[in-house]
Amino acid sequence: MKKKIFVVAALGLAAVFVAGGLVASNMGFKANYSLQAASVGVSNSGTQGLALPYNHQTSIVTAEDLIADINGDGPAACLTTSCVASVSRHVRTTDAPEFYTGGSGVNFTITPGDGYIVVVNTDINYIIVGSHNPTLAIQLDSSGVNGSASGTQLWSYPYHSTAVNAEDLINEINLAGGAGAVASVSHRIRATDAPEFYTGGSGTNFTLVPGESYFIVMNTATSFVPAHY
Secondary structure, three states, X not given: OOOXXXXXXXXXXXXXXXXOOEEEOOOOEXXXXXXXXXXXXXXXXXXXXXXXXXXXXXXXXXXXXXXXXXXXXXOHXXXXXXXXXXXXXXXXXXXXXXXXXXXXXXXXXXXXXXXEEEEEOXXXXXXXXEEOOXXXXXXXXXXXXXXXXXXXXXXXXXXXEOOOEHHHHHHHHHHHHXXXXXXXXXXXXXXXXXXXXXXXXXXXOOEOOOOOEEEEEEOOOEEEOOOEO
């Protein structure tokens, strides 16, 4: 499937770096993100978080489009028999996942800043391209705000974020929302499907990975613009 890197207006001197298969700047991204099927010791169920650039490809509007784009980077057989079992998003008002399989479920709209969960039945090196929106404010709701059930949201980590680990992310959000605004951040461990949490004082201060999405639980509703290189 042919892909484009969509360019936004230049933001002065762009920072460009290459690390772990990622090519990034203030203008565009191209990342090779490994989606792993179920395999002993690697992935328990073929489930993983996925973060898209805030200006993702214009061809990706819905969950169905995302499934088609991922299949396009898989083996040829994925074009006739989908290698993506499902994609889902987190619904804040119910704390429940909303799934789409390509044939059933809710074909939800892809929203900049939202993270997603993808289940695959074949290993796929997904080539993600797009660009960052440096002015997009991320609204993180606490319990009861905008109908949020528990203050939990699934967030898309910017590919050139200055936050390197969970503690950095908590500190950055707390700068915008005040001390203690963040209750916890977490991600899914592929090998076990278990969540790994960090509160800023307890848990595991895990490393943040471009292409991965993270759950954030808020004590205080906060709007923040992610810092980036």
